[in-house]
Amino acid sequence: MQKEQHFLEVHQIYKAYGSGDSRQEVLRGMDFTVAKGEFCVLLGPSGSGKSTLLNIIGGIDCADDGYIAIHGDKLKDMDEKALTMYRRKHLGYVFQLYNLIPNLTVKENIEVGAYLSDHPLETEELLQTLGLYEHRHKLPNQLSGGQQQRTSIGRAIIKNPDILLCDEPTGALDYNTSKEILKLIEEVNQKYGNTVIMVTHNEAIQQMADHTVKLRDGQVRKNIMNENKISATELDW
Amino acid sequence: MRKKGTRNPLRKRYLREIKSQWKKYLALFLLLTLTIGFVSGMFVANDSMETAAQEAYEKYNIEDGHFTMKELPADALLATFAEEGIHLVKQFYKDFDEDDDLDGERDAKARVFAMRDEMNRACLMEGRFPEKDDEIVIDRMHADNSNVTVGDTIRLNGRDMTIVGLVAFSDYSTLYENSSDVMFDALTFDVAAVTPECYETLDGKEAYQYAFQYNERPQSETEQKEKAETLAEQLMILSASGGLIDDEETADKLEELIDAGEALEEEGDTLEAEGDALEAEGDTLEMRGDALQEKADALKQEGAALEKAAMSLEITPDVAMQKKAELEKRGEELQKEGDALEAEADDLKKRGDDLQARADDLQKRADALEAELTALLPQVKSFEDLEQYEDETNELKDFVPEYANQAIHFAPSDLGSDKVMCEVLLIILIIVLAFIFAITVNQNIEKEAAVIGTLRASGYKRSELLIHYVSIPVIITFVAAVVGNLLGYSCFKGVVVSMYYNSYSLPTYVTLWNADGFIRTTVYPLLIMAAICTLVVFLKLRLSPLRFLRRDLRLSRRKKAVRLPKWKLMTRFRLRILFQNIPDYLVLTVGIFFVMIMLAFSVGLPATLDAYKADITDYMIADYQVILKSAEDKDGNPVETSEPTAEKFDMEGLVSVDGPHIGEKISAYGYQKGSSFFDLPDEMKDGEVYVSDAYSEKFHLSPGDSVTLKEEFGGRRYDFTIIGIYDLPGTVAILMPQDVFDRVFERKEGEFTGFLSKNEIMDIDDEMIMTVITEEDMMKMAKQLDHSMGSYMKYFAVICMLVAMLLIYLLTKLIIEKNAVSISMVKVLGYTNREINSLYIRLTTCVVILGAVITSCLSFLTVREVWKMVMYRLNGWFTFAVRMDLIIETTVMVIISYLIVSFFDMRRIKKIPLTEALKNVE
Missing domain, CATH: 1.10.287 (Helix Hairpins)
Structure with missing residues (x-):
């Protein structure tokens, strides 16, 4: 697939929390770009700033300095309303702990995502694809972790977002389920051509990515383009 | 084992927890404090005043009863009382037109006694008692209502009198002009006293009234009643026989x-x-x-x-x-x-x-x-x-035993019933607030599930955590109770006292420490709060530490999702939110119901009185109802009038012997054939009657029913069969044609009570007239209720709206906080604030509107039933206004309160950070 250069630009991002003695710099001049349709993994240990960076890319948090640009549109220039529209039109989110709406069924949780799009994917078909059709009338607390995460992915991709942000999507899952989920994300990336940015501390996952950004202490340590990526099913850790 | 004296370190969280949610706790604290404060003030004021009223019996030597004769009674009649062991005291009075502002217009009716120094003495509230002619003491409350005071001059039938003192008459703590009046009259009825010498010089109609006390006081209520009934019968026979005999046999x-x-x-x-x-x-x-x-x-x-x-x-x-x-x-x-x-x-x-x-x-x-x-x-x-x-025969006009004397009893019994009502309201509100606290605590437990799991896994006992979570509600309730009681004894007592002094002429009182009140306003709220919160927390803490660690705090087994029809997502979403928050919305509805009851009263009472005033002509049998002293003049000729609209009628005073109000005064009317005042059949069988709809409603009577009524002062009973209901809402009466009336009550031909007339009858000597009932008399009750309570109702309605706002604020805050993660999540997904508001606020709006509509109807029906209970205690009958416009008005008031709160709710939703969804931990 032809990748568009500089689809997402992360430019000199600085972010700190607290003030005075308790001030802690989480991101210190982060700089990299992601091409359209690229599977990008942000890899790093705890405290490296990867989740903070993902939140800033998602417009949930804002940088103290630097900017994030999508198609050249800088997030820092957007007001709250524009940011909402940005998330609505361009982003899909997958969290480590799924963050499903507990009082909605599987189908309804996915429809929550569909509602935001003018041209959503077909819900029933997606449920089949996700292997959730049988469970579509269940509430999240009636599902296993893997099923919940699949629902979360369904909710994120049903609106066919430009960018799929995944924050440790396998962090709460066992090995086999994690591989299933990674495979699903890979399939989504390949089938729909979404740009995937995945935060993880699992080094094995970088093997299935087009692009790995290794982070430590709020800085990019390595920016690696993977020419020999493997399928999620081949991963092992 | 924990070292002796080491305190639970979790206690350090109390202040921080309160600080972190200070708005919510402040609202709860204010609601608790103000309610407890008012009820405490009510208890203190009521008990102090009730004690003063009780002490008045001995202090001012209150009668065991009194009676009024038509003519000055013969010595033989009075002598009988001494033989019967009854001490009689003369308390004749004269009624005058009172002009308070000296403008030549009548402002009130003054009942003037000669100073009574043996029985029914007066409590001097201000100034001194009269010593000279033209000096007068008047009722303190009437003086307040008429804006006159010591030193002012009032005019009685054209004679100027100087007010030298304001008093509370011990036998007129509530200004009932007649014992059978539906309502007291603090506005246009005054009681006054002058020196005996001055009294003799006052030119006015004299009523021959005697107060009495039994030498051997009855020991029980039954004995008191039996004695009074026997005495009333004796008196009637004595007066009819000129003092010759006193028993029926x-x-x-x-x-x-x-x-x-x-x-x-x-x-x-x-x-x-x-x-x-x-x-x-x-x-x-x-x-x-x-x-x-x-x-x-x-x-x-x-x-x-x-x-x-x-x-x-x-x-x-x-x-x-x-x-x-x-x-x-x-x-x-x-x-x-x-x-x-x-x-x-x-x-x-x-x-x-x-x-x-x-x-x-x-x-x-x-x-x-x-x-x-x-x-x-x-x-x-x-x-x-x-x-x-x-030559000495007489007629008993009135016999009022002390226990049935509204003028003596109404105020103390009202004090008691107000206290009970306030206590009930306090308990209901405390229960509502306790549930709000319980929901808050429950949410905190859910939020801190993992911490609780860790603490339990580390060895913390359930009881330690239970005490920890119940402590804040209990501490806040305790502080609110203490502050509320302080406010009760200082500010609110004065508010309550001034309310009572505005309606009742009670003697001076001394503020008494009220242990019972303190317990009811401190211990009861604490117990209710502790019990409800403990129950909720206990049920949660029964779960295993593992369940807490897994954040799986469902008390019931996993429930399947309710299948919803293929409606729009947003509709289904709202329904899911509703299902999830049913307990919160239930408490919200109960809270709204509580407020609605108070609102229904505050809006319904003035409307009831307005309706009563507006419909007053419907409530009148005639514009003028002239009751004569005798159907014959001094020369033995029948009293006649040239007033063309006048029509003779006959009346007999009866009382009920059963039903919801035993002793209800029921007027039996005899009307002329072809009457222009009663649209009723001219022919009926003996014993058949029509009943007024007021009587029918109050006693639940229908055509075909039988009723037994008794002479007001005698023992004779009459049985009647109801053949129809007559539209006469203001009067509890039975009606029959004159010839039936004559036969039933064994009247002589040509005997009658007075005239009904559309115009004022001018050609009957005043001396012949006992009383004239006009529209003004019918309005007395409405005016008095308006004065006693109506004026407070607007303020009360505003307070109700404030309470509604606080309650709705607390509950919607809880609902939003409970759903904060979901709200944050949909924000992250890209939902706009407007869409989120349409989910959460619109749902709450629907619940509030639906709740307001339902509870408004229910509250009016509830208040109507309570009103009936109150009316059962009184003579007369009129129903509480339950109208669609009033239901709409109270509903709108609650909705306005909600809309104000919803503005803050929208701001609160807007403020929920996007990162809330990403926390996933406590």
Whole structure:
């Protein structure tokens, strides 16, 4: 697939929390770009700033300095309303702990995502694809972790977002389920051509990515383009 | 084991927890404090005033009852009381027109007594008692309501009097003009006192009222009632017999004797007439005898003259013989006539003897009857003696035992019932607030599930955590109770006292420490709060530490999702939110119901009074109802009027013996045939009646039902069958045609009570009129209720709206906080604030509107039932207004309160950070 250069630009991002003695710099001049349709993994240990960076890319948090640009549109220039529209039109989110709406069924949780799009994917078909059709009338607390995460992915991709942000999507899952989920994300990336940015501390996952950004202490340590990526099913850790 | 004296370190969280959610806790604290404060003030004020009212019995020597006679009673009547062990005190009064602002217009009716220093003494509130003529003390509350005070001058029937003191009359703590009045009247009725000398100089109608006390006070309520009923009957008989007899048996016996005496008298009269006729006949006979004798004498003289003439041969013998024969013939005729006369005389004598024998018999029977009369009543030697008593017959106009005297009892019993009502309201509100606290604590537990799991896994006991989570509600309730009680004793007591002093003329009181009130306003709220919160926390903490660690705090087994129809996502989303938050919305609805009850009262009462005032003409039988003292004037002629609209009517005072209000005063009306005031049939059978719809509603009566009523002061009972309901909403009455009335109540023909008229009757002497009931009299109740409560209702409604706002604020805050993660999540997904508001705020709006509509209807129905209960205690009847416009008004008030709160809710939703969804941990 032809990748568009500089689809997402992360430019000199600085972010700190607290003030005075308790001030802690989480991101210190982060700089990299992601091409359209690229599977990008942000890899790093705890405290490296990867989740903070993902939140800033998602417009949930804002940088103290630097900017994030999508198609050249800088997030820092957007007001709250524009940011909402940005998330609505361009982003899909997958969290480590799924963050499903507990009082909605599987189908309804996915429809929550569909509602935001003018041209959503077909819900029933997606449920089949996700292997959730049988469970579509269940509430999240009636599902296993893997099923919940699949629902979360369904909710994120049903609106066919430009960018799929995944924050440790396998962090709460066992090995086999994690591989299933990674495979699903890979399939989504390949089938729909979404740009995937995945935060993880699992080094094995970088093997299935087009692009790995290794982070430590709020800085990019390595920016690696993977020419020999493997399928999620081949991963092992 | 924990070292002795080491405190649970979790206690350090209390202040931080309160600080972190200070708005919520402040709202709860304010609600608790203000409610407890007001109820505490109510308890303190009520108990202090109730104690003062109780002490007044001894301090001011309050009567055991009083009665009023139509005329000044005879000594014989009064003497009976001493024999019966009853101490009587004269408390005559005169009613005057009172002009408070000296503008020449009547402002009130003043009931003026001579200063009473033995029974029913007055409590001096300000100034001094009168010492000179033209000095007066008046009721303190009336003075307040009329803006007059010590030193001012008022005018009584044109006479200026200077107010030297303001008092509370111990037998008029509530200003009931008459014991049967539906409502007291603090606006246009005043009670006053002057010196006895001044009283004598006041020119006005005098009421002959006596207060009494039993020498041996009744020991129980039953005894009190029995004694009063016996006394009332005795009084009625005594007054009817001019003080001669006091029991029904003797009265019946005497009536029999009088009837027998009257029959004898009638027989004697017949005998006398017969004797007179006999005498006249005798006289005629005598006259005829005399004429016969004269004729005989003339014949004799003629015979002698004939003999002389024959002897002197003045006439021939033939002529002599011829004349002799003539004379003999005339003699024979005279003899015949004389014989007939003698026979007639013999017959007359015989008849005379017969008449004498009958007269002797009559005398004998009369003597026996008189002997019987003397045996029955030793003080009466003959029927002639009864005449002096007949001259002294009287009529009992009013008999009010102390226990039935609204003027004495209404205020203290109202104090008691207000206290109960406030306590009930406090308990309901505390329960609502306790549930809000419980929901808050529950949310905190869910939020801190992992921490609790860790602590439990580390060895913390359930009880330690339970105490920890229940502590904040209990601490806040305790502080609110303490602060509330301080406010109760300082600010709110004054508010409550001024409310009561505005309606009742109560004596001065001393603020008393009220242990019971303190317990009810401190211990009860604490217990309720602790019990409800403990129950909720206990149920949660029963779960295993693992469940807490896994954040799986469902108390019930996993529930399947309710299948919803294929509606729009947003509709289904809202329904899911509703299902998830049902307990919160239930508490919200209960809270709204609580507020609605208060709002229904605050909006419904003025509307009820307005409706009553507006419909007042419907409530009147006639514009003028003139009750006469007697149907006959001084000369014994029936009282008449030239007023063309006037119509005679008859009335009898009866009381109920069963039903929801025993002792309810029920007027029995007798109306004229073709009456222009009663649209009712002219013909009915004896015992058949129509009842007013007020009576029908109050006593749940329908056509075909039977009712038994009793004489107001006597023991006679009457049974009636209801044949119809008559549209007369303001009056509890039964109605029947005059002829039926006369037969039922054994009235003499031509007897009547007064006139009904469309215009004022001007041509009847005032002396003949006992009272005139006009529209103004009917309005008294509405005006008084308006004065006592109506003016507070607007403020009360505003307070209700504030309470509604606080309650809705607390509950919607809880709902939003509970859903904060979901709200944050949908924000992250790209939902706009407007969409999120449409999910959460619109749902709450629907719940509030639906809840407001339902609870508004329910609350009006509830208040209507409570109102009925209140009316059952009183004489008279009118229903609480339950109208669609009022339901809409209260609904709108709650919705406005909600809309104000929803503005803050929208801000709160907007403020929920996007990162809330990413925390996933406590």
